[in-house]
Amino acid sequence: MQERPNSHRLRQGRHSEKGRGYLITVVVHQRRQIFTDWQLGRLLVTEFRRAHEQKWVSSIAWVIMPDHFHWLVQLEQRSLAQLMQAIKSRSTLNINRASGTQGSFWQTGYHDRAIRDDEDLRPFARYIVANPLRAGLVEKIGDYPLWDACWL
Incomplete structure (x- = not known):
């Protein structure tokens, strides 16, 4: 499966707001199923x-x-763009090092959905x-090793 040809446009016009909740989805380059190796997934958890x-x-x-992750966060001290740049670059370095690979790890861009102030976060979680x-x-769900929620 190829990357969407306009995925770079996902960043255009994006605004992030401190204190706002965001549901973020990021996909592995070429949808490789790398996180079937749970130890590689734990490197992302570290980030x-x-x-x-x-x-x-x-x-x-x-x-x-x-081949992807979902993350529900409330922004505090960084913008969404700064957060995603740090997560994607640090995890790429650590996962490539651990798996003996090089090059692109994540697809370009990411999907985010801002949560409205009046929306309950629990359905998203x-x-x-x-x-x-x-x-x-x-x-x-208890049998799956790569998930967490603050209420549990």
Whole structure:
């Protein structure tokens, strides 16, 4: 599967707001199913935690699927563009190093959805953590190793 030809345009006109919740989706280059190796997925988790601990975001829920991730965050000290640049570049370096590969790791761009102030975050978190169930990867979410939510 090829990258969408206009994925670079996803960044145009993008605005991020401190304190706002965002549902972010990022896809692995050529949709390679690299995160079937859960240890490589844990390297991405390390970057999520780093962003949370450095107070760039408040991490609400995330799941790492074999070829993409979903992450529900509330922005704190960085813009969405700064956050994604850091997550994608750091994780690329660490995953390429660990897997003995080089070059592009993530597709260009990312998808984000700003959460309105009056929207409850729980349905978004439930959607995220239920991804492995909907994909048929596990029968119980507790059996899937690459997810978390702040309420659990």
